[in-house]
Amino acid sequence: MGALMRRPTIMDIAKAAGVSKGAVSYALNDRPGVSKATRARILAIAHDLGWAPSSTARALSPGGRVGALGLVVDRPAHSLGVEPFFMQLVSGIEAELAVTGMDLLLQVTEDADAELAVYRRWAAERRVDGVILVDLRVDDARVALVEDLALPAVVLGGPDGAGTLPCLYSDDAASMREVVHYLAALGHERIAHVCGPGGLVHSRVRSEAFGHAAAEAGLHQAFSIEADYTGEAGTRTTRKLLARSDRPTALVYDNDLMAVAGLGVAREMGVDVPSRLSIVAWEDSVLCQLVRPSLTAVSRDVPFCGGEVARMLALAVAAEPLGPREAPRGELHPRASTGPRRA
Amino acid sequence: MGALMRRPTIMDIAKAAGVSKGAVSYALNDRPGVSKATRARILAIAHDLGWAPSSTARALSPGGRVGALGLVVDRPAHSLGVEPFFMQLVSGIEAELAVTGMDLLLQVTEDADAELAVYRRWAAERRVDGVILVDLRVDDARVALVEDLALPAVVLGGPDGAGTLPCLYSDDAASMREVVHYLAALGHERIAHVCGPGGLVHSRVRSEAFGHAAAEAGLHQAFSIEADYTGEAGTRTTRKLLARSDRPTALVYDNDLMAVAGLGVAREMGVDVPSRLSIVAWEDSVLCQLVRPSLTAVSRDVPFCGGEVARMLALAVAAEPLGPREAPRGELHPRASTGPRRA
DNA sequence: CTCCTTTGCTGAACCGGTTAAGCAGACGGC
């Protein structure tokens, strides 16, 4: 049988077909330069030999692509673990990449500088063809860096602060208006918004939208309070809010984790949800559906966004011009944690 | 200034230093063949030029490493999102890889065949130096495949079913005995164990251990019931269990997600936790600490396991012989969801 | 029949590293 121990190369195919390396390359890449018959013969042999292109060799050629995209997640490991958002995003990205046979490099970093270092390394070592930026910050150093490195990138977020980079944004302000009007319609006046760090663009957008919507609805006791997305912050902040003499009757949390924490605190402090306190979570997830009472949540199709952003990045890598694109906005899913204000 | 637009190569360094490519390579890789003085000069120039090795070029050389490890996660996207386990594992792996400058390729697949296809592709295209196998199944086809492909791999799980592959296992049986004895000491006799799919090795190990420990403790009404790790399965199974006339007084869940779902069902059905029902979750996570009552859980250091398995894989890639290794066992963290059985 | 174009292929350079082989010069032993 003369079993070939090493993986077959195009040279092996060329010998078997009695043609040159070049001809094989043309045939395998569907490029002109070989006759139909020769192409078919080469493809058949390649298939028989179980040939697959060496990603490293291919990437080495001038203009060659690595066939991989990168995603860096810069959040403390423990909070990250419990947030469905990232894995949902990742599975959406992967579903798209699977189509094109590309891969995803995932990196978890502990701080912003480490994240910048990763992009620098990826660019220098040619590890990826492009990157996806999430959790856009105000004056985000990453935007300037990837522009400077000429590393193709797409921002999930924006469009403010995305610089010249293409981005996929959702109209959080509109969703926030929906939430506020919903709570106002239920009679709530003292509403608190537990938001994420002010350094995050989407956090800022939501807080501003919250303020505007509340003013529009004539709610003068509504306010935002900053937390950091972790369960502990949710617990701490909620305790403080519920201990006030002018206790809010409704709370809007910027993520599901803090909302669940808040629900726990309410229970602990004997504040019944939803009769005494209404709770709305921003990201929806199984979590919101599992706890009791189940949480009213703003739900968006995260896997879809992942796929979309991957598609956009593929275009950006191919140097296709690309502007900001809008994702379907998050929709409010009323569940058991919200109800009319009791007198 | 003569700014160099393209990334510097060793050829650029060689020219600047007035030596050959080979000398530069020796210097940069800390290999003999250049004098101390020349080495220092070359390193300085490399640093000035901001040189970084091209991962693709390096990988192309005979015996060259790609500098990346692969992890495939084969679970439905939505359940995966909420389970802290994977992200914890990933961040542990990354922390280790960051030291050596390697990368992690993550792939999420929807079924076992797709997972096998990924390993085949990675091996054929030389995308990774090795892979980490999680969620070991009984008669796992992946073990045979990676052995066949000569793709270095480490199993997180086992040691049964890991074949000749090195593995990192934890003594789940011992942890399960601890759980059962703890519940027995609280007076519980009717204990149900909501386990994962029987096809998973660790699921089977835990179920058997549960049965043995219960028998040891003289609990003849203890039994395991299979579910699939999703929240819905947790909900459904718990409903069934709590509706029985001989309702269990304690439930042990094989993951945190199902435990949280179970807690919700108990609340819904008016079964108070912990006075009427005790609940133990297997994986610990922020989730267990956030819900009310907080969940008693078996906690293991998942990030540590991730780091350890990455270290082991690095050794396996370097063809160092490697046997099964034991991870610290999961420890029971009693919280508010367990208490003495009430008459 | 000649000239020009197209088709189909070959040969070789190239990407950016690694590494074996070769070689000049210094140095030491006897």
Next chain:
DNA sequence: GCCGTCTGCTTAACCGGTTCAGCAAAGGAG
């Protein structure tokens, strides 16, 4: 003074693809 060895470097092949220039043969136009 001669030989052998070690040091420090160069040269060139090689990894597995892509791609450009070149070229022979076939086909069509005039």
